[in-house]
Amino acid sequence: MKNKLSKIKHVALDMDGTIYMGDTLFPYTIPFLEKLKRMNISYSFLTNNPSKSIDDYLSKLKKMGIHAERQEVYTTTGATIDYIKERYPEAKRLFLLGTDSMISQFEKAGFASTGDTPGDIPDIIVAAFDTSLTYSRLCRATWWVSLGIPYIATNPDYICPTDQPTILVDCGSICKCIEHATSRTPDITLGKPNPNMLLGIRQQKKLLTEEIAMVGDRIYTDIAMAHNAGAIGVLVLSGETTSDMVNKASTKPDLVVKNIEKLGLLLETAKTEHFYQNKSV
Numbered sequence: 001m002k003n004k005l006s007k008i009k010h011v012a013l014d015m016d017g018t019i020y021m022g023d024t025l026f027p028y029t030i031p032f033l034e035k036l037k038r039m040n041i042s043y044s045f046l047t048n049n050p051s052k053s054i055d056d057y058l059s060k061l062k063k064m065g066i067h068a069e070r071q072e073v074y075t076t077t078g079a080t081i082d083y084i085k086e087r088y089p090e091a092k093r094l095f096l097l098g099t100d101s102m103i104s105q106f107e108k109a110g111f112a113s114t115g116d117t118p119g120d121i122p123d124i125i126v127a128a129f130d131t132s133l134t135y136s137r138l139c140r141a142t143w144w145v146s147l148g149i150p151y152i153a154t155n156p157d158y159i160c161p162t163d164q165p166t167i168l169v170d171c172g173s174i175c176k177c178i179e180h181a182t183s184r185t186p187d188i189t190l191g192k193p194n195p196n197m198l199l200g201i202r203q204q205k206k207l208l209t210e211e212i213a214m215v216g217d218r219i220y221t222d223i224a225m226a227h228n229a230g231a232i233g234v235l236v237l238s239g240e241t242t243s244d245m246v247n248k249a250s251t252k253p254d255l256v257v258k259n260i261e262k263l264g265l266l267l268e269t270a271k272t273e274h275f276y277q278n279k280s281v
Contacts, residue, residue: 001255004232005270007211011036011043012074012201012231014192014216015057017239018260019045022163025064026238028261033066035264039271043072044201046214048155048191048221050077050128050171051099074200076154076191077102080126081109083190088124088150095122097130097141097174098154116140121149127178127186128154129171138177146182155191157221161239192216193224198231215260217241223253234263 013019019029036043045068047057054073061068084091095114096103103113106126114120116137125144145151153175160168172189179185190196202209209230216222217239226233235241235253238260246256257263 002266002270002273004210004254005213005267006273008213008232008267008270009041009207009211010201010205010213011041012046012198012212012214013043013260014214014218014222014239015045015047016049017161017217018215018222018236019066020064021161021239023060024163025066026259028259028264030065032260032264035268039267041267042205044074045072046074046192046197046216048076048129048157048171049160050075050080050102050154050191051131053077053101053105056101071204074197076128077105079190079194079196080128080152080154081106081111082196083188084111084124084126084152085109091123091150093121093123095125095141095144096128097126097133097137098128099130099132102128118143124150124152126152126154127171127175129157129160129168130174131168133174138174142178142181145178145184151184151186153186153189155221156189156193157191157218159240161217192218192221193228195225195229198225198229202229215263219246219249219251219253224251226254227251236260236263 020026054070057073058068093112093114094106114122125141153171156172157170158172160170162168175186212231213234214222214226214231215234217236219241223233223235233253234255236257236259
């Protein structure tokens with residue numbers, strides 16, 4: 001594993017459960033990012049949560065003391081917009097199960113958001129993590145899905161991590177509700193584990209996939225995405241997944257660490273040993 005870690009040039013970081021939990025920044029996050037900079041390892045932030053815009057995430061990170069550029073943040077909203085423009089170039093009217101922040105991103109990209117009326121027929125239904133979900137809109141989306149209109153999910157997550165005493169029902173659970181009512185699943189589910197965000201980073205940074213580590217707290221999204229892209233999958237136990245869940249999982253991470261602080265130490269050791277080995281040769 002040390003040999004693999006010594007080759008890492010970019011770390012793609014899941015956010016919730018990895019660098020923070022809800023609105024609480026982990027105390028080791030900023031020192032970890034500073035360590036990456038000292039080792040000349042670039043990093044980016046990836047999230048399956050489309051409820052906020054990139055500007056919202058940049059603002060949240062800034063309040064936590066993390067400065068990030070727009071090109072360093074990848075969300076499933078952007079991935080969904082890109083997918084629709086590529087696969088459905090004529091589609092303009094979307095029925096969006098999502099927050100106002102998410103809907104505004106689609107509208108800025110040139111799409112129209114259809115209303116909750118039977119005559120306002122959309123070209124595509126998009127289901128997302130919708131913290132403003134209303135029963136009537138869920139029923140309307142289910143009706144359109146039952147008619148066979150193209151149907152896209154932004155991400156597969158069943159719940160969103162939180163530091164509050166509640167369960168945040170995420171996109172995957174909303175889609176399960178629609179499935180039980182219509183016997184239909186989304187035509188495609190984007191976000192992690194779909195590899196597109198990692199492949200975009202590889203292209204942007206001009207890297208090999210084995211030079212990228214995908215770090216996150218979920219096996220079925222973060223680690224599956226790493227495997228699908230050919231990158232190194234590092235699971236942190238600071239979020240959703242426990243050691244017992246890892247032991248029972250069919251998909252195994254390349255590396256399991258307590259948190260990103262531990263990963264930083266392992267990267268530092270691997271880079272240092274690689275340097276001295278090459279120097280002695």
